[in-house]
Amino acid sequence: MAKQSLDTIRVFALGGLGELGKNMYVVETEEEILVIDAGWMFPEDDMLGVDVVIPDISYLVQNKEKVRGIIITHGHEDHIGALAYILRKIHAPVYGTKLTIGLVEDHLKEKGLRKKADLRQIHGESRITVGQFPIHFFRVTHSIPDSVGISIETPQGLIVHTGDFKFDQNPVDGRYTDIDKLTRIGKRGVLCLLSDSTNAEIPGTSPSETSTGYGIAEMFQEAQGRIIVTTFASNVHRIQQVINAAQSEQRKIAVVGHSINKVIEISQKLGYLHCPDDIFVEPSEVENMDPANTAVLCTGSQGEPMSALTQMAKGSHHELAVEKGDTVVIAANPKAGNEKSVSRLIDFLYQLGAEVIYGRENVHASGHGFQEELMLMLNLLRPTHFIPVHGEFRMQQAHGELAETAGVSPDNTFLLDKGEVVEFTNKKAKRSGKVPSGNVLIDGLGVGDVGNIVLRDRRLLSEDGILVVVVTLNKKSTGIVSGPDIISRGFVYVRESEELMEEANTKVKTTLEKALSENVKEWSTLKSNIRDVLSRFLYEKTKRRPMILPIIMEV
Template identity: 40%
Template sequence: MSAALRTPPRLARDTLRVIPLGGLGDVGRNMAALEINGQLLLIDCGVLFPEEHHPGVDLILPGFDAIADRLDDVVGLVLTHGHEDHIGAVPYLLRQRRDIPLIGSRLTLALLREKLKEHRLRDTDYRVVEDGQRLVLGEFDCEFVAVNHSIPDALAVFLRTAAGTVLHTGDFKLDQLPLDGRLTDLRAFARLGEEGVDLFMVDSTNAEVPGFTTAERDIAPALERVFATSSQRLIVTSFASHVHRIQQVLDAAVRHGRKVVYVGRSMVRNMKVAADLGYLKVPADTLVELRDIENYRPDQVVIVSTGSQGEPLSALSRMANREHPVIDLVPGDTVLLASSLIPGNENAVYRVINGLVRLGANVVHKGNAMVHVSGHASAGELLYCYNIVRPRNVMPVHGEYRHLIANADLAVATGVPRERTLVAEDGAVVDLAQGRARVVGQVDTGYIFVDGSTVGDISETSLTDRRILGEEGFISVLAVVNTRSQRLITGPDIHARGFNEDETIFAPVATQITKALEEALADGVTDPHRLQQVIRRTIGRWVSSSYRRRPMIVPLVVTV
């Protein structure tokens, strides 16, 4: 579809409209809005973590603006599981309407409740559901289906509407030997397929990966080797919500006589929630507090830390930079990164790895050992699901564009007509009526940036300015001129940051600026803005020709 906005037609009665507000084209900020007969149902509301070309940005939210004037029509927000890319933006949505019903599994809503407490959002409408349960939300009859993922209690959702049916998988895989015994319910998928699935919205993250995703328990031998060969302190970093992975670490720690310390606020919070609800089995006398770590020999401790994606303020990054207040790494310590790389985070992660290696640590990661498996279905599993469900229409979701294309090709290979396989991007307007899904328009679902407490006030222009500041530097020029006598009184005073701190290098261009200003004054130019442009052009040409750089230039002319 063209990137240009195309206004969708008015929605006819008993037609279902689906608008992805995030997650199609990115690995993150997953969210979809479904509308029928004046009512909206939202599925997921996650964040996207910024990349290096988003300087100063903390989080990126889905395209709320597309539904900002329709929030009173929302009958509920279904949350498929508790990962940040599916629940992380909920606090920002609730700031716009506090009483949106939140529907999800017990663990998902428990993790969300702790997050909302941090945002001082209480008295929220939580509705806990289980797999196999049905819940009617206005025009939407929702049935929830168990799926296996890298976090417990994940759900797919099947929607029955006047326009037809929709099966949304959420994130899932077909692990046949899950650690918690909870399989993706393929019997339910088959039953729903027999009933008829008009639109199948399918996780695309691993659609390019052939075969089947490796079982979670298959990393146990590699994990065991790391514990067996580590003679000093062992630091394991993982996603703060990966309960299955932390369970494996706890079990290995007990076998090797090590105490476990959680480091990082989100890790401490999430593991407490998981343990309190029984999803994490913590052996007695295994956990110790960080403040007590000095009471144990290095070979008696395993530290479970946040920072698997190289986040600058995470516990692991602070260790790598020797900035952690308690933990000082020494040569011979082992660091295990038991996680995958989210696209865009590669440079940040490798910077942390290099910092750890420089300190003498032995770093084990997915690149040199099988210490992580994906939580998403690979191509073989997706083919299996298409053959079971036999959907009339398919809309790949959750992935970069190449993932969506690969997923669509799998659907076509199983017999779904190409014209009924919709490769859409964020903001696409898809209408389902009489068993046929079509793209009918496009709405704006641009990024919403969060910078500290500021939400949505950061533009692409300001991000460009930040990138220039970070990569090219900053030069300021101050000059005071007398417009009556047409001469320069003071300056030019030139200062730089992030470009070249030796200000003596600007002597040649200072002479050029003086000459250019005096010539402009002699020609009758007295407007400060025009004089500032003279400075900008003069120093800009000099910097470009001398240094091949394009710093941000901020001239200031004071007239007297």
């Protein structure tokens, strides 16, 4: 290893700090960059019309010749979702476990990028070298199989990233977090630990994923009619438990939702999901079957408007609908920000006459460790420096306090925001400036073309609507040929506000005639005058500020 190039190590995040989602972490030397994860997150409520949000990778693009590889810890969307966008701009090998690479391949195929991508498979015992970085992997338990953590060797010491983890003493697939390897890594000395902070505020130990299997089996035994289960599409362990419960009760399963169908197909093909060939039926067959012999497995646990469960509840799904007597099991907890949409969905399901089972510990277990598990990770690795990652700031703060309890000096714990850099020199750490970071918004096929100004306009349109003012002027005489015509959308219903619209029309006409009589011909000035007069008038009359869009034509 070239020591000179690794004398100074820089560690920072381009996503995943101060938020839940779009995880992306970077380890950098003078000559090389290693990227850990490349996820997306769903938009905030005020990001109107936006589909997903990915990290701002402008720093990586500026230094793309230094990027030696992208390591993916597991196959959840908040860790792999941005890869298709990043690989268009950065050509680097992608490393992941068997299932992770399988899910990544599917993502890239949908974007037409599979043939261009260099995907390399690793496992929990792998030792590889990426550029000048010797890297060891260790197995961790999470809500998706084949999850790993990463240990990166540098001349100054080990930098360890835990990935998403919990210490499940009875995992569904029998694969435990590798405590033995973690102990050995800790004995070697860990320069810096980046650790999952999602549940740092919750005391105790997270329930085993296996316990949810018993709860789901109990629901299947008790349900008299059709049973509908919704969960995260990528929660392979939960899907396996639903299949086991359905098989035990001799029910057939209809799978509804593109993403969950894809995960089942890939997981079956790679050997991570085990089920009889005849257990699945087409959704169109369910209506003609005895409800007591059927189950539906679908997406929609977060109340998403276009998800399968929401469409089934509203009667807009083309094959299935929720009916009176159905038992709906929501085998997931709402993520931060989704509470209202989930609550509305539950209320709607009750109105339809369904029995809804939600918020129970026996049908959902978090894939992220609670405080005692986070403490165990800290005690096993005994890091000199600590950076809490993967969480909102209050979660990072709580994790930092746990680290202090575990013996990490508060001076060596860094609560960072996206882009903030920690620099290691001579095994000492300090804050060292900031790199460009932020959000890139994906809307349809557009990547980054929706920014603050577009969002502001969408917000204004959603709040007070728009008025379009159309007027035609005579090019020679500079008189008004036709109009002004005022078109209202989302502001007032014209037929019920004729007096207001006539008055507004008169205001615009008077303003234009005055300006033209003063020989004002600049369209920008005329438009500005129309906006100013109309805005003042409408606010005085309605206390609302619609967007005003003047359109001037000449003949």
